[in-house]
Amino acid sequence: MSCCCCLDKITNPELKAWVKEFADHATPDKIVVCNGSQEEYDALAAAEVARGAWIKLNEEKRPGCYLVRSHESDVARVEGRTYICCKNKDDAGPTNNWMDPTEMKKIMWELYKGCMKGRTLYVIPYSMGPIGSPLSKLGVELTDSAYVVCNMRIMTRMGDAALDLINKGAEYVKCYHSVGAPLEPGQEDVAWPCAPMEKKYITQFTDPGEEAIWSFGSGYGGNALLGKKCFALRIASALAKKEGWMAEHMLILKLTSPENKSYFVTAAFPSACGKTNLAMMLPTLPGWKVETCGDDIAWIHADKNTGKLHAINPENGFFGVAPGTSKVSNPNALEACRANTIFTNVVLTDDGDIWWEDMGVPAPAHGIDWKGNDCYASKEKPNKMVANADGTGEFIKAAHPNSRFTAPAEQCPVIAKEWEDPAGVPVDAILFGGRRPSTIPLVNMATDWAHGVYMGSAAGSEVTAAVISDQIGQVRRDPMAMLPFCGYNMADYFGHWLAMGEKVAADKLPKVFFVNWFRKDADGNFMWPGFGDNSRVLKWVCEAIEGKASTKVTPIGIMPTDDAIDLAGCETTPETLKELLTVDVEGWKKEVAGVKESWEKFGDRIPAALTAKLAEITEALNK
Ligand code: GTP
Ligand code: SPV
Ligand code: MN
DSSP, X not given: OEEOGGGGGXXXXXXXXXXXXXXXXXXXXXXXXXXXXXXXXXXXXXHHHHTTSEEEOOTTTSTTOEEEOOXXXXXXXXXXXXXXXXXXXXXXXXTSEEOOHHHHHHHHHHHHTTXXXXXXXXXXXXXXXXXTOTTOEEEEEEESOHHHHHHHHHHSEESHHHHHHHHTTOOOEEEEEEOSOOOOTTOOOOSSOOOOGGGOEEEEEOSTTOOEEEEESOOSHHHHOTIIIIIIIIIHHHHHHHHTOEEESOEEEEEEOTTOOEEEEEEEOOTTSSHHHHHXXXXXXXXXXEEEEESSOEEEEEOTTTSSEEEEOOOSEEEEEOTTOOTTTOXXXXXXXXXXXXXXSOEEETTSOEEOTTSSSOOOSEEEOTTSOEEEEOSSOTXXXXXXXXXXXXXXXXXXXXXXXXXXXXXXXXXXXXXXXXXXXXXXXXXXXXXXXXXXXXXXEOSSHHHHHHHHHTOEEEBOTTBOOTTBTSEEEOGGGOTTTOSSOHHHHHHHHHHHTTSSOGGGSOEEEEEOSOOBOTTSOBSXXXXXXXXXXXXXXXXXXXXXXXXXXXXXXXXXXXXXXXXXXXXXXXXXHHHHTOOOHHHHHHHHHHHHHHHGGGGGGSOHHHHHHHHHHHHHHHO
16 A cells, blocks of 8 residues: 555544554555645546546536536435444434444444555545534544545535644544445446445444444445534434534524514425525515525534524535526525536536526437436427437436535525624524425414424425435425434434423524425425425514514414415415415324324333323314
């Protein structure tokens, strides 16, 4: 192994020894300690282009942008192969895969043996949260993927500044990642190396003092960019429980009213259920403004100075869902990925640009789909593509439904000036939501914190393509949108939410709401226009925060009166709105029964305050 001199940059002896130990075992050809510079990124990208793995996009149309196609089997998170490993199985809880840490380490250490043969070991020091903020946390990821290095540079604060802190003795989480595809001498590499499903492992070790992430076999998104879901949610949620804060799957937005009053809102929606879109929304209501603080993850602390809950976005970029992102639905996201962006699994056009379904522009006459095959504009529908050169035949998904753009947060035209504030932003409202085709109304406010926690715990959604699953489209319970991301027993997590409510005076707690943009009519069409029109719901949320909203008390919570949502200039009719704001009592009885059933697996670990709320709502529905 040729050991590059840049290992000398690591002056923290413990870190150096750890890197060396792993390198001796994984046997890479060389080691590179990443400095996080643009030059380093450019050189890595150029090398990937040179070996035919990445495509450089048209420099005029998409400056500094690349297209990458993953292996067909490696397109999303793999929940079935994701583990929480702690000594006591009950501490991982019934919603996580569990294995004894010693046993898992044995299996994975064996997999890591020689796994980087023929490859480079990149050492990625990174910070989740602004460098040096007291709320930030550090990590070091060892990986053999240049794609991971480049994506981590966009998604985290990566390189020398983070290494400096670690060299000075700051704590950090140790993360191993390998695509799990060693190269024998003379063997040619494939564009996207990865291991078969049964060899993939995404493992979080969560015992106190033992926090670590070991990932093997996948190069994609949340499986491989270990600062994101593995650290900022699974490890962080376990740390947060111990340390008295929260790590949540939430966007953070700043909402400013026509009266120039600003509010900070966080929202937990499951994967591919609208966080990025809400975080960057262009309100259709005149005079309202949305600015972005974060689009996926929020770390929330009780702030000593303001006495309120404060949120920071630990990330530095967006790993956003491409399909559906259009000039109409989310112009700010499109602008954010105009330059310096990595696109994964979208369509390549003949002029070196990209395209995806529902981009709001007609499909190109010819393109290359995410699998690398020719595709053509459909004759029947100009915004769809087909495999036949004559434009006939079945529509295909030319961009994978979970295709993504990785773009720097600072490129978002509506990034809020507070987005990197080391103290975070004070949270005025928390929204929960998901894709619910029936029963769940457009918006509903909790009567108090415990009811809000109940609402979050009762959240559910149709499973989306953000995960490799045979349940796509089916509704599953996804409490607080954290089902795949909670690093410990979910019942204890509910208890922690309740406890956080004790850290702040009742009148300083955020108000909690449940929203649903995804109700469908009998023909399967969305009943609510969504996107920018969601500002109409946010307006009511602000009125409710001010105690000025027009409300009705219902068995399920506090809801807008039929005329309380501003529909001026909106395509939705008052009749449809009324339907969206009606409590379907029979549907809700089933809903509550479903929640109760979903709690059975937790035994008596569900907090009494939640059981009481459920009983209260059931009783009100039965009246
Ligand atoms: P992750 O990055 O996986 O966590 O997803 P996300 O929650 O950020 O979801 P995102 O905003 O990327 O939206 C996912 C999909 O939902 C896109 O195809 C959007 O077009 C669609 N979507 C977002 N908001 C709305 C809405 O208000 N109404 C409807 N009908 N679709 C929406
Ligand atoms: C999600 O699935 O919620 C994502 C994408 O944000 S990933 O980074 O793959 O987890
Ligand atoms: Mn997400």
